[in-house]
Amino acid sequence: MAEVITLHRAVPRGEPFAPVIPGHNKVELQLFTTLNCNLKCTYCSAAVGDVLHSQGHVEYSLEDLDRFIETHLKDYDVYVTFYGGEPVMNREFMQEVMQRHPQFRFQLQTNGTLIDNLPEPVLGKLSNVLISVDGGEHITDHFRGRGVYRQVVKNLGKVRGSLGGSTTARMTWSSPDTTFEEIDSLLENFDYIYWQFMQAEGGYDPEGMEKKKAVLRQLVARFFQSTDELYPVIPLMGIVRNKVRPDILEREHGGYSQCRVSTHIINVLPDGRIFPCPDMAWAPELQQGDLRGNWLTKSPLQPRPEMPCHDCSAFGFCRYNCMKNLYRGYIHGDNDYRVNVVEPICELVRFLGEEIDRHNPAEWYAKASETVRAEIESCPVYEYVEIMP
Ligand code: SF4
Numbered sequence: 001m002a003e004v005i006t007l008h009r010a011v012p013r014g015e016p017f018a019p020v021i022p023g024h025n026k027v028e029l030q031l032f033t034t035l036n037c038n039l040k041c042t043y044c045s046a047a048v049g050d051v052l053h054s055q056g057h058v059e060y061s062l063e064d065l066d067r068f069i070e071t072h073l074k075d076y077d078v079y080v081t082f083y084g085g086e087p088v089m090n091r092e093f094m095q096e097v098m099q100r101h102p103q104f105r106f107q108l109q110t111n112g113t114l115i116d117n118l119p120e121p122v123l124g125k126l127s128n129v130l131i132s133v134d135g136g137e138h139i140t141d142h143f144r145g146r147g148v149y150r151q152v153v154k155n156l157g158k159v160r161g162s163l164g165g166s167t168t169a170r171m172t173w174s175s176p177d178t179t180f181e182e183i184d185s186l187l188e189n190f191d192y193i194y195w196q197f198m199q200a201e202g203g204y205d206p207e208g209m210e211k212k213k214a215v216l217r218q219l220v221a222r223f224f225q226s227t228d229e230l231y232p233v234i235p236l237m238g239i240v241r242n243k244v245r246p247d248i249l250e251r252e253h254g255g256y257s258q259c260r261v262s263t264h265i266i267n268v269l270p271d272g273r274i275f276p277c278p279d280m281a282w283a284p285e286l287q288q289g290d291l292r293g294n295w296l297t298k299s300p301l302q303p304r305p306e307m308p309c310h311d312c313s314a315f316g317f318c319r320y321n322c323m324k325n326l327y328r329g330y331i332h333g334d335n336d337y338r339v340n341v342v343e344p345i346c347e348l349v350r351f352l353g354e355e356i357d358r359h360n361p362a363e364w365y366a367k368a369s370e371t372v373r374a375e376i377e378s379c380p381v382y383e384y385v386e387i388m389p
């Protein structure tokens with residue numbers, strides 16, 4: 001098993017030699033360019049605690065950003081994700097950061113409706129674009145507004161030739177009516193699919209759970225159909241990777257949560273406050289830094305004994321999945337959320353693991369082509385998403 005590299009940084013506040021960014025030498029700097037958005041998605045997590053629209057502009061200067069990077073991230077391989085709100089609404093800031101730090105890698109997390117407003121040089125420097133959808137046209141428009149899905153597909157067609165890297169559909173999977181065909185067809189427009197289970201509309205009732213399991217079964221069967229051609233669905237790729245190559249899980253994530261919130265993601269709000277999870281800026285106790293104050297401490301969003309993971313059959317490949325969910329359900333004491341969201345999602349994760357095991361992933365991996373194995377082991381998109389659903 002590869003050695004886990006632990007780096008130490010001096011920080012103005014917090015323990016002087018605490019491993020502020022543990023795990024390895026990479027860090028994702030997720031910059032909220034604005035909290036404004038041009039859509040009104042019904043479930044928007046940024047709307048929790050009135051975060052959405054609360055900060056329209058970046059309040060720190062580019063010099064503040066440079067100083068923070070120089071103090072805390074100097075020796076790291078930094079990759080930036082532009083996030084929001086809708087980050088393209090502040091494209092000037094994106095451009096300025098790219099010009100100031102051309103050595104970084106860049107990703108955009110967007111709703112896709114304004115991406116065609118970005119100039120060619122910006123598009124060319126994006127190594128991945130994560131576009132939020134909810135499934136196919138019908139479900140996406142149901143949550144995001146009429147015509148949004150077609151607008152996104154049209155925009156993708158316009159910018160695809162100018163993009164520096166891949167496109168990934170980031171699907172929030174909440175509806176029990178999402179079908180296999182709908183998910184599969186996203187690959188007509190995207191290079192990869194990543195999905196995350198969300199709070200389900202109407203809750204996770206037994207019928208809805210069975211429907212989701214049926215779709216998962218189809219997805220897993222499709223994934224294992226070929227050893228020569230990859231089915232580019234990130235959660236399936238990531239779980240298979242974690243099962244057949246646990247050494248990589250330890251090396252790349254220090255054995256922690258795949259979403260990086262316990263290790264190497266830094267979310268900077270427009271006002272400069274820093275949080276480990278982009279969905280939890282409403283919880284002041286989780287603030288881990290301030291860009292204008294130039295301080296950073298280790299993520300407070302860490303595994304805790306109250307969380308049920310160590311006794312879970314999925315732990316070997318799951319590793320705490322979503323720390324926000326575990327925090328809300330087991331630390332914050334939101335029992336409704338635990339029963340209606342966290343526990344059903346954990347059941348789906350365990351089901352997915354069992355379904356993958358039924359296809360003997362180790363045997364499949366042994367037979368897979370070199371190209372497929374390389375993608376399973378180190379697909380660059382793993383660095384930008386949570387991997388676990
Ligand atoms: S499925 Fe749930 S309980 Fe099990 S390891 Fe994952 S997050 Fe923890």
Ligand code: SF4
Pocket residue numbers: 259260261277278279321322323324325386
């Ligand atoms: S998966 Fe990670 S980053 Fe995403 S909401 Fe959960 S804790 Fe936050």
